[in-house]
Amino acid sequence: MNLVNLFKIAFKALCNNKLRGFLTMLGIIIGVGSVITMLAIGQGSKRSIQAQIGEMGSNMIMIHPGGDRRGGVRLDAAAMESLKLKDLEDIATQTRYLSAVSPSVNSSGQAVYGANNTPTTVYGISPEYLEIRRYKVADGDMFSEQDVRTAAKVCLVGKSVVDELFPGGESVVGKVIRFGKIPLRIIGVLESKGYNSMGMDQDNLILAPYTTVQKRMLAITHLQSINCSALSESHTDQAIDEISAILRANHKLREGDEDDFTIRSQQELATMMTSTTDMMTLLLAAVAGISLLVGGIGIMNIMYVSVTERTREIGLRMSIGAKGRDILAQFLIESILISVTGGLIGVFVGVGAALLVNLLAAFPIYIQPWSVLLSFAVCTLTGIFFGWYPASKAAMLDPIEALRYE
Amino acid sequence: MREVIRLENVRRDFVVGGETVHALRGVSLTIHEGEFVTIMGTSGSGKSTLLNLLGCLDRPTSGEYFLDGSAVRSMDKNARAALRNRKIGFVFQNYNLLPKTTALENVALPLLYNPACSAAERRRRAEQALLSVGLGERMLHKSNQMSGGQMQRVAIARALVNDPAVILADEATGNLDTRTSFEVLVLFQQLHAAGRTIIFVTHNPELARYSSRNVTLRDGRIVSDVRNPQILSAAEALAALPRTDD
Ligand SMILES: Nc1ncnc2c1ncn2[C@@H]1O[C@H](COP(=O)(O)OP(=O)(O)OP(=O)(O)O)[C@@H](O)[C@H]1O
Ligand SMILES: [Mg+2]
Numbered sequence: 001m002n003l004v005n006l007f008k009i010a011f012k013a014l015c016n017n018k019l020r021g022f023l024t025m026l027g028i029i030i031g032v033g034s035v036i037t038m039l040a041i042g043q044g045s046k047r048s049i050q051a052q053i054g055e056m057g058s059n060m061i062m063i064h065p066g067g068d069r070r071g072g073v074r075l076d077a078a079a080m081e082s083l084k085l086k087d088l089e090d091i092a093t094q095t096r097y098l099s100a101v102s103p104s105v106n107s108s109g110q111a112v113y114g115a116n117n118t119p120t121t122v123y124g125i126s127p128e129y130l131e132i133r134r135y136k137v138a139d140g141d142m143f144s145e146q147d148v149r150t151a152a153k154v155c156l157v158g159k160s161v162v163d164e165l166f167p168g169g170e171s172v173v174g175k176v177i178r179f180g181k182i183p184l185r186i187i188g189v190l191e192s193k194g195y196n197s198m199g200m201d202q203d204n205l206i207l208a209p210y211t212t213v214q215k216r217m218l219a220i221t222h223l224q225s226i227n228c229s230a231l232s233e234s235h236t237d238q239a240i241d242e243i244s245a246i247l248r249a250n251h252k253l254r255e256g257d258e259d260d261f262t263i264r265s266q267q268e269l270a271t272m273m274t275s276t277t278d279m280m281t282l283l284l285a286a287v288a289g290i291s292l293l294v295g296g297i298g299i300m301n302i303m304y305v306s307v308t309e310r311t312r313e314i315g316l317r318m319s320i321g322a323k324g325r326d327i328l329a330q331f332l333i334e335s336i337l338i339s340v341t342g343g344l345i346g347v348f349v350g351v352g353a354a355l356l357v358n359l360l361a362a363f364p365i366y367i368q369p370w371s372v373l374l375s376f377a378v379c380t381l382t383g384i385f386f387g388w389y390p391a392s393k394a395a396m397l398d399p400i401e402a403l404r405y406e
Numbered sequence: 407m408r409e410v411i412r413l414e415n416v417r418r419d420f421v422v423g424g425e426t427v428h429a430l431r432g433v434s435l436t437i438h439e440g441e442f443v444t445i446m447g448t449s450g451s452g453k454s455t456l457l458n459l460l461g462c463l464d465r466p467t468s469g470e471y472f473l474d475g476s477a478v479r480s481m482d483k484n485a486r487a488a489l490r491n492r493k494i495g496f497v498f499q500n501y502n503l504l505p506k507t508t509a510l511e512n513v514a515l516p517l518l519y520n521p522a523c524s525a526a527e528r529r530r531r532a533e534q535a536l537l538s539v540g541l542g543e544r545m546l547h548k549s550n551q552m553s554g555g556q557m558q559r560v561a562i563a564r565a566l567v568n569d570p571a572v573i574l575a576d577e578a579t580g581n582l583d584t585r586t587s588f589e590v591l592v593l594f595q596q597l598h599a600a601g602r603t604i605i606f607v608t609h610n611p612e613l614a615r616y617s618s619r620n621v622t623l624r625d626g627r628i629v630s631d632v633r634n635p636q637i638l639s640a641a642e643a644l645a646a647l648p649r650t651d652d
Contacts, residue, residue: 005518009518012507016505016506312502313504315502316498316502316504317515317519318463318487319461319463319490319496320490320491320496320515320516320519320564320568321487321488321490321491321492321516321519321520321568322487322519323483323484323487323488323519324484324487325484326519399463400458400463400464403498403502
């Protein structure tokens with residue numbers, strides 16, 4: 001018997017029992033729909049985290065003084081001042097894997113202009129910092145190496161600082177603001193970057209030459225951190241090894257001594273943060289997968305009932321020439337029709353629910369084509385798998401017994 | 407006349423809970439094309455067992471069965487299914503129509519399992535079969551919208567649609583009242599007149615008088631096999647029945 005006829009028979013059988021077919025499908029619809037929605041939400045948040053980390057520079061490496069404190073608190077004053085200017089210079093001159101290096105010293109406080117003031121942070125950095133953190137100058141200019149050498153009282157301001165200090169919207173380049181007791185002349189305004197994934201305002205900052213912050217504000221000679229860019233994301237590990245070697249040599253650490261500095265890469269941070277969302281995604285998808293399984297068992301249950309109910313019909317079909325494999329195919333196609341139709345509706349429901357989550361809760365979603373294909377394939381397999389047992393039971397019926405069944 | 411069925415010393419044993427039931431104890435029977443045979447016998451005499459064997463639903467424990475020249479005993483399940491599809495037409499006591507399905511679709515069902523038969527051909531032959539049982543007006547009626555007599559006519563049309571070598575009926579009138587039974591019997595006589603081979607199992611000895619040959623079973627054996635010299639006309643009997651419906 002050809003496949004078209006088998007499809008007709010199975011389709012007709014389903015139409016004869018529409019409500020039951022639909023209720024059976026419901027399990028699959030919910031299963032597939034929730035798998036797709038969960039994956040869309042998981043992938044969406046992962047992608048938004050990745051995008052934001054990418055904005056900060058995915059090849060960024062941060063060096064902090066002091067050993068790795070993840071294991072516990074270590075507050076050795078000397079260790080906290082272990083990063084010196086010489087370290088910066090050596091890294092900058094000896095490196096083969098870094099494209100940019102900038103120190104960072106920062107000071108938090110109030111910035112004041114006339115009657116307006118705002119709490120903010122001054123970052124003392126070198127011009128390369130812009131490249132490392134992917135900031136751009138929207139208006140005016142970056143300060144120069146000359147400004148760094150002379151510890152010039154100049155600065156660039158972020159958009160939030162501008163908005164707070166200059167609510168009138170006038171041009172700010174050339175204006176002089178105060179930070180603590182130090183007057184700083186604004187020579188540039190940074191392009192806005194908005195909030196990052198942790199909800200931090202990336203525009204609430206002032207950039208000044210690190211020498212200015214070191215000498216005029218903090219009166220220190222060490223560096224609070226060094227930020228670098230690896231040549232590319234794939235050079236990150238080599239760059240970290242290189243920096244570590246330079247710093248250990250500079251700090252005269254012997255083999256076996258622990259590092260008195262910590263090197264973190266953005267990549268590491270990204271992995272850390274996305275691994276949490278990966279975990280969540282997996283968990284959600286597993287729960288959703290279980291509902292798909294339950295849907296599959298629903299199919300098996302209904303197919304089993306259907307086979308029992310239609311024993312006489314099976315006997316009749318056999319008596320007029322249906323072979324065992326015709327009966328098997330008929331019931332298998334019926335269960336596949338249920339699962340595939342349910343799967344198809346489930347895909348729409350899942351995508352719809354994901355879009356709704358995005359629309360109503362402004363939650364980032366991303367519908368991966370493979371997740372749709374996968375859940376569709378899984379539910380087809382579910383139909384075959386759970387339909388197989390009842391269908392083969394039907395195919396193995398003895399026609400005489402089946403015809404006599406009451 | 408051509409030989410359609412030949413049974414040679416056929417036995418059929420069932421093993422139930424360690425005990426062997428001999429349902430057929432050596433049946434030999436030859437049926438030629440165009441015969442209308444009634445098989446009678448008491449309950450448990452083996453009529454249904456014999457009919458299942460003739461219909462290739464079952465195989466003899468021993469002995470040989472030739473249907474239209476093919477040896478059935480050595481055939482596997484699939485070969486027997488194909489043989490049923492081409493050579494046999496079944497009519498059951500309880501009609502066995504598919505529910506919620508039109509008469510046309512019910513009748514076309516056997517052709518659906520014949521890959522050589524196109525959709526157009528199926529329709530044409532199903533319509534023809536329904537016309538020949540007088541249901542030309544009711545082709546699109548569903549099985550649950552019909553009376554018992556009409557359902558049995560649909561079932562007969564279904565048995566005819568594949569142009570079988572033999573039509574097998576087990577208590578085909580068992581569920582019908584006298585009048586409707588005779589209507590169905592008229593139909594069988596018409597088929598017989600048209601040259602069909604029919605084997606008709608019944609409890610009702612009266613029906614034997616309308617067929618061409620009577621076989622009686624007792625305890626798994628054929629105890630009598632006689633030709634009916636004077637076949638009564640079912641149509642006349644039907645006309646003579648007192649009318650109750652008007
Ligand atoms: N599948 C089976 N398993 C065991 N015994 C069986 C089976 N089928 C039939 N028999 C036995 O074979 C014998 C003949 O049964 P069969 O059904 O052929 O009788 P029958 O003549 O059709 O009776 P009835 O007129 O009541 O339909 C009975 O004794 C019955 O118990
Ligand atoms: Mg019987």
